[in-house]
Amino acid sequence: QKEVEQDPGPLSVPEGAIVSLNCTYSNSAFQYFMWYRQYSRKGPELLMYTYSSGNKEDGRFTAQVDKSSKYISLFIRDSQPSDSATYLCAPTRSSASKIIFGSGTRLSIRP
Amino acid sequence: DGGITQSPKYLFRKEGQNVTLSCEQNLNHDAMYWYRQDPGQGLRLIYYSQIVNDFQKGDIAEGYSVSREKKESFPLTVTSAQKNPTAFYLCASSRGQATNEKLFFGSGTQLSVL
Numbered sequence: 001q002k003e004v005e006q007d008p009g010p011l012s013v014p015e016g017a018i019v020s021l022n023c024t025y026s027n028s029a030f031q032y033f034m035w036y037r038q039y040s041r042k043g044p045e046l047l048m049y050t051y052s053s054g055n056k057e058d059g060r061f062t063a064q065v066d067k068s069s070k071y072i073s074l075f076i077r078d079s080q081p082s083d084s085a086t087y088l089c090a091p092t093r094s095s096a097s098k099i100i101f102g103s104g105t106r107l108s109i110r111p
Numbered sequence: 112d113g114g115i116t117q118s119p120k121y122l123f124r125k126e127g128q129n130v131t132l133s134c135e136q137n138l139n140h141d142a143m144y145w146y147r148q149d150p151g152q153g154l155r156l157i158y159y160s161q162i163v164n165d166f167q168k169g170d171i172a173e174g175y176s177v178s179r180e181k182k183e184s185f186p187l188t189v190t191s192a193q194k195n196p197t198a199f200y201l202c203a204s205s206r207g208q209a210t211n212e213k214l215f216f217g218s219g220t221q222l223s224v225l
């Protein structure tokens with residue numbers, strides 16, 4: 001079993017839809033949960049950062065963590081064509097030797 | 112503006128040739144990383160350095176080498192021993208060594224084999 005699993009997509013939705021992107025992980029010691037957004041042929045950039053379980057909202061983006069089921073989600077409301085990108089989840093703990101990234105979900109928002 | 116600069120953007124390697132990818136940061140970050148990304152796959156760690164003159168192998172270090180002689184520079188050499196080098200290479204840095212630190216990425220180098 002991979003330590004972090006993420007559906008690669010591609011996921012295509014119409015503009016204005018609510019998007020749900022998900023990851024599962026196996027290491028119960030993970031405490032920090034990050035989502036990176038990567039536009040085509042660019043480096044990833046940090047989009048959301050949460051600690052422990054619960055929700056965190058930032059504009060149209062909401063990150064949700066359920067540590068009991070080892071499941072993390074990123075919701076995008078009122079999706080825009082500019083949200084078309086690959087989204088990588090990265091759960092970790094501070095004492096880990098490295099960050100393990102999910103394989104990324106490619107998202108396309110149709111105008 | 113502070114950031115990470117990778118060069119070149121595109122690089123072509125002939126068989127048996129070593130090539131070096133440049134990574135420079137002016138963020139005054141201690142830690143630097145090299146990742147490899149293949150189409151439809153996530154980021155795989157090649158090498159990382161937490162301090163000048165020290166670096167550690169990541170998950171796929173075979174066929175690669177690095178140096179960290181200066182805090183701001185972390186070049187990656189793809190040697191002829193790397194038989195499948197075609198990929199998108201990303202350099203990153205973070206303020207500290209902890210893995211919960213935010214990573215700052217460069218814009219990447221696409222390496223292809225002639």
